[in-house]
Amino acid sequence: MPIFATATVAADPTGVLIAVLLSLMVIYLASRLGGEICARFDLPPVLGELLAGALIGISVLHLLAFPEHGLTAQDSLLMRGVQSFLHLTPEVQEATFVAQGEVINLLSELGVIILLFEIGLESNLQELLRVGIQATLVAVVGVTVPFVAGTVGLITLFHVPTIPAIFAGAALTATSIGITAKVLAELQQLSSPEGQVILGAAVLDDVLGIIILAVVASLAKNGEVEIGRVVYLIVGAAVFLVGSVLIGRWLSPAFIGLVNNMKTRGSLLIMSLILMAVLAVIGAAIQLEAILGSFTAGLILSETERQQEIEERVLPLADFFVPIFFVCVGARTDFSVFNPAIPANREGLVLAAFLVVVAIVGKVTSGIGAGWGETKLNRLAVGVGMIPRGEVGLVFAAAGSSSGVLSDALDAGIVVMVILTTFLAPPLLRLVFPNQPATPVPTPEPHV
Amino acid sequence: MPIFATATVAADPTGVLIAVLLSLMVIYLASRLGGEICARFDLPPVLGELLAGALIGISVLHLLAFPEHGLTAQDSLLMRGVQSFLHLTPEVQEATFVAQGEVINLLSELGVIILLFEIGLESNLQELLRVGIQATLVAVVGVTVPFVAGTVGLITLFHVPTIPAIFAGAALTATSIGITAKVLAELQQLSSPEGQVILGAAVLDDVLGIIILAVVASLAKNGEVEIGRVVYLIVGAAVFLVGSVLIGRWLSPAFIGLVNNMKTRGSLLIMSLILMAVLAVIGAAIQLEAILGSFTAGLILSETERQQEIEERVLPLADFFVPIFFVCVGARTDFSVFNPAIPANREGLVLAAFLVVVAIVGKVTSGIGAGWGETKLNRLAVGVGMIPRGEVGLVFAAAGSSSGVLSDALDAGIVVMVILTTFLAPPLLRLVFPNQPATPVPTPEPHV
Numbered sequence: 001m002p003i004f005a006t007a008t009v010a011a012d013p014t015g016v017l018i019a020v021l022l023s024l025m026v027i028y029l030a031s032r033l034g035g036e037i038c039a040r041f042d043l044p045p046v047l048g049e050l051l052a053g054a055l056i057g058i059s060v061l062h063l064l065a066f067p068e069h070g071l072t073a074q075d076s077l078l079m080r081g082v083q084s085f086l087h088l089t090p091e092v093q094e095a096t097f098v099a100q101g102e103v104i105n106l107l108s109e110l111g112v113i114i115l116l117f118e119i120g121l122e123s124n125l126q127e128l129l130r131v132g133i134q135a136t137l138v139a140v141v142g143v144t145v146p147f148v149a150g151t152v153g154l155i156t157l158f159h160v161p162t163i164p165a166i167f168a169g170a171a172l173t174a175t176s177i178g179i180t181a182k183v184l185a186e187l188q189q190l191s192s193p194e195g196q197v198i199l200g201a202a203v204l205d206d207v208l209g210i211i212i213l214a215v216v217a218s219l220a221k222n223g224e225v226e227i228g229r230v231v232y233l234i235v236g237a238a239v240f241l242v243g244s245v246l247i248g249r250w251l252s253p254a255f256i257g258l259v260n261n262m263k264t265r266g267s268l269l270i271m272s273l274i275l276m277a278v279l280a281v282i283g284a285a286i287q288l289e290a291i292l293g294s295f296t297a298g299l300i301l302s303e304t305e306r307q308q309e310i311e312e313r314v315l316p317l318a319d320f321f322v323p324i325f326f327v328c329v330g331a332r333t334d335f336s337v338f339n340p341a342i343p344a345n346r347e348g349l350v351l352a353a354f355l356v357v358v359a360i361v362g363k364v365t366s367g368i369g370a371g372w373g374e375t376k377l378n379r380l381a382v383g384v385g386m387i388p389r390g391e392v393g394l395v396f397a398a399a400g401s402s403s404g405v406l407s408d409a410l411d412a413g414i415v416v417m418v419i420l421t422t423f424l425a426p427p428l429l430r431l432v433f434p435n436q437p438a439t440p441v442p443t444p445e446p447h448v
Numbered sequence: 449m450p451i452f453a454t455a456t457v458a459a460d461p462t463g464v465l466i467a468v469l470l471s472l473m474v475i476y477l478a479s480r481l482g483g484e485i486c487a488r489f490d491l492p493p494v495l496g497e498l499l500a501g502a503l504i505g506i507s508v509l510h511l512l513a514f515p516e517h518g519l520t521a522q523d524s525l526l527m528r529g530v531q532s533f534l535h536l537t538p539e540v541q542e543a544t545f546v547a548q549g550e551v552i553n554l555l556s557e558l559g560v561i562i563l564l565f566e567i568g569l570e571s572n573l574q575e576l577l578r579v580g581i582q583a584t585l586v587a588v589v590g591v592t593v594p595f596v597a598g599t600v601g602l603i604t605l606f607h608v609p610t611i612p613a614i615f616a617g618a619a620l621t622a623t624s625i626g627i628t629a630k631v632l633a634e635l636q637q638l639s640s641p642e643g644q645v646i647l648g649a650a651v652l653d654d655v656l657g658i659i660i661l662a663v664v665a666s667l668a669k670n671g672e673v674e675i676g677r678v679v680y681l682i683v684g685a686a687v688f689l690v691g692s693v694l695i696g697r698w699l700s701p702a703f704i705g706l707v708n709n710m711k712t713r714g715s716l717l718i719m720s721l722i723l724m725a726v727l728a729v730i731g732a733a734i735q736l737e738a739i740l741g742s743f744t745a746g747l748i749l750s751e752t753e754r755q756q757e758i759e760e761r762v763l764p765l766a767d768f769f770v771p772i773f774f775v776c777v778g779a780r781t782d783f784s785v786f787n788p789a790i791p792a793n794r795e796g797l798v799l800a801a802f803l804v805v806v807a808i809v810g811k812v813t814s815g816i817g818a819g820w821g822e823t824k825l826n827r828l829a830v831g832v833g834m835i836p837r838g839e840v841g842l843v844f845a846a847a848g849s850s851s852g853v854l855s856d857a858l859d860a861g862i863v864v865m866v867i868l869t870t871f872l873a874p875p876l877l878r879l880v881f882p883n884q885p886a887t888p889v890p891t892p893e894p895h896v
Binding site for chain 1: 458459461462464465466468469470472473476477479480483484487488493516533534547550551553554557558634710711712713714715717718719721722725726728729732733738761762763764765766767768771
């Protein structure tokens with residue numbers, strides 16, 4: 001018997017479908033417009049997708065609006081479009097708005113999951129293991145330097161209390177693997193030694209970030225660290241990453257043998273996606289991240305004899321889903337933190353200036369970690385590759401906001417730092433990498 | 449300001465993600481299992497997908513359960529799995545269940561939209577127009593015969609009152625373009641003359657079905673027909689189908705020219721999907737169907753010079769989305785109507801026997817319409833192709849249930865008729881078509 005059904009008004013199915021299709025149209029138009037403009041100025045297209053997302057999102061046009069920002073159907077231009085066809089009651093309209101928001105959120109999450117799956121497929125596990133020590137050094141330096149410099153600087157220079165300062169320092173440690181990997185792919189640098197070091201370090205950074213977030217969140221809540229939870233996360237991450245690669249390598253011949261015996265259309269893609277979903281679910285369920293699972297699934301399949309075919313079939317899926325992720329990251333970003341007319345923003349912008357410097361210098365410094373045992377590596381490129389905080393930084397900012405320990409000014413400062421590092425990283429990466437791919441990469445026929 | 453936010457508990461984002469990924473895993477495993485078993489018995493794989501969907505759905509395993517069937521999170525095995533990881537409060541759990549249901553519904557709708565887009569792309573507009581008169585005759589006969597025979601038979605033989613009898617007669621007129629088109633594609637018969645006649649007739653049937661549904665719904669509500677609405681639907685459908693093909697043919701060179709000038713990855717696919725979304729939204733907004741829009745978009749693009757490339761990129765998308773649709777159609781079907789222990793079902797099964805005979809004989813009869821001007825056409829195959837009621841029939845059944853004019857027995861009888869015609873049509877089609885494709889079709893490399 002439906003216990004809570006009385007409390008909820010059902011969404012209108014046609015309304016949800018129209019709203020989602022309209023959202024996809026707007027997202028795709030924005031991604032092409034932004035991407036094409038950036039491509040013409042020799043900038044990475046993903047920067048254009050982020051900026052176009054910002055244009056259609058909560059900051060400017062309100063074409064894409066999300067219920068979790070406290071907005072209602074009235075705030076969404078798209079929902080008003082739906083309303084002009086369907087004449088829904090206000091309650092149904094609101095439920096429809098919430099439902100389309102859930103769907104777009106999920107499609108966007110599938111976008112980054114499939115992006116990391118594709119990145120894993122295009123990676124080279126041998127090469128990734130070969131650069132493992134360098135990647136680890138980069139990750140550790142890239143987490144330690146910004147964290148210490150940020151926390152100590154905020155306490156000594158700006159007299160910020162200890163716990164908020166630790167929170168802000170933690171937010172400085174994040175690296176957005178999605179944005180970095182996408183830019184590397186666009187520059188055809190994913191399979192270069194620099195690309196593999198950045199990728200490995202970004203994966204480790206993601207794991208370190210989750211552990212740090214758990215530490216500071218329990219600090220902010222109880223004033224002390226839950227050791228058990230931290231140990232659980234460290235052990236869980238290690239067992240998950242190492243275990244799934246080992247088990248995956250062991251079982252993948254049987255997996256490919258099974259797929260080779262299947263007769264129905266699309267089986268290779270579907271079976272690969274099942275593996276991706278299994279590892280993504282495990283990643284999310286043990287409180288790591290779904291994208292770590294999908295990346296690992298891609299890595300496992302990258303070693304199989306049918307890697308090439310899987311990649312060909314995943315490519316159009318990535319083309320479908322990935323722009324939704326980047327445009328939504330832009331659309332969710334609230335640029336009003338740059339508005340100096342709001343008092344908290346003025347102090348926030350000063351803090352932001354400091355945080356941005358620490359964020360960039362700290363991560364560029366991490367590039368020296370890549371110097372271990374190899375002298376020809378472009379260390380600057382590695383450091384710059386670690387700069388974007390992206391959606392991971394926004395998660396830290398959101399956790400900080402909701403914990404209540406951050407002042408409005410520090411909150412705004414963190415958001416500004418995340419935005420600037422995210423939007424600056426693609427053009428900076430474009431600058432530090434030479435025009436041509438460093439290593440010969442197989443040139444596929446242009447996939448436009 | 450969020451007006452209704454107080455009434456709604458927000459879903460847990462990680463919970464929704466895990467639930468959706470688990471649902472996709474279950475859907476894909478079911479689709480492969482069912483498809484592969486059917487392929488081995490030389491049956492159409494889509495039958496296996498429908499049956500496997502029924503196995504995991506509301507009738508048997510409850511792995512996939514949908515909130516709109518009055519089920520709660522407790523009824524869904526998957527949600528219990530999510531719960532074991534996340535320990536959500538009952539309210540959040542329920543909201544998460546509803547949200548994942550919205551997402552799966554939407555993915556399933558995207559599945560049939562993309563299926564019809566692919567079918568349109570693989571069709572031949574010239575051939576479709578050439579068989580236009582035959583297709584129209586098939587559609588008209590296939591709507592008139594079952595409607596008249598069903599309505600009159602129920603009134604005279606079973607003493608059913610007039611309005612419910614008209615409703616049941618109307619439900620007999622539907623044809624599921626999705627199921628028929630998928631089976632034809634599997635048999636490589638889409639581009640045969642029979643395939644094109646069936647496809648054209650099924651499109652017209654879909655339009656006729658929408659008009660009939662509007663007529664009987666207003667009859668059931670007010671006891672009279674809203675002439676204005678019927679005229680609107682007829683004119684709207686004609687203007688939409690003819691207009692979008694004409695405008696599309698006129699504008700498609702400019703469209704392809706634009707795409708040829710784009711530099712970012714995935715632009716051909718994305719721009720094609722934008723066109724698909726535009727026409728699907730218009731179709732849904734003028735109260736026709738989104739699938740008519742996506743089919744038309746496919747038809748328009750099928751005439752362009754880049755048809756082949758678009759099709760290659762749409763194929764993996766269809767492989768991703770289409771199984772979700774068929775498995776969900778199976779999962780939503782409530783087989784408890786076959787249970788004779790429920791009193792209304794016993795009378796319903798008697799009515800169902802009558803309805804099934806009318807449903808099959810009426811549609812097979814429509815094949816004679818295909819005889820016009822062409823003698824070599826396999827008329828039996830055309831008639832059999834029109835048999836499956838599928839999701840369109842379920843829409844009629846649902847409209848009947850909610851109108852309150854149907855007795856429980858008649859309601860159950862209609863559902864049984866829809867199920868049997870849907871599940872019988874794929875093996876019957878397999879029987880009436882020869883083993884080899886009738887016309888030479890381009891044999892693509894096996895896409896497994």
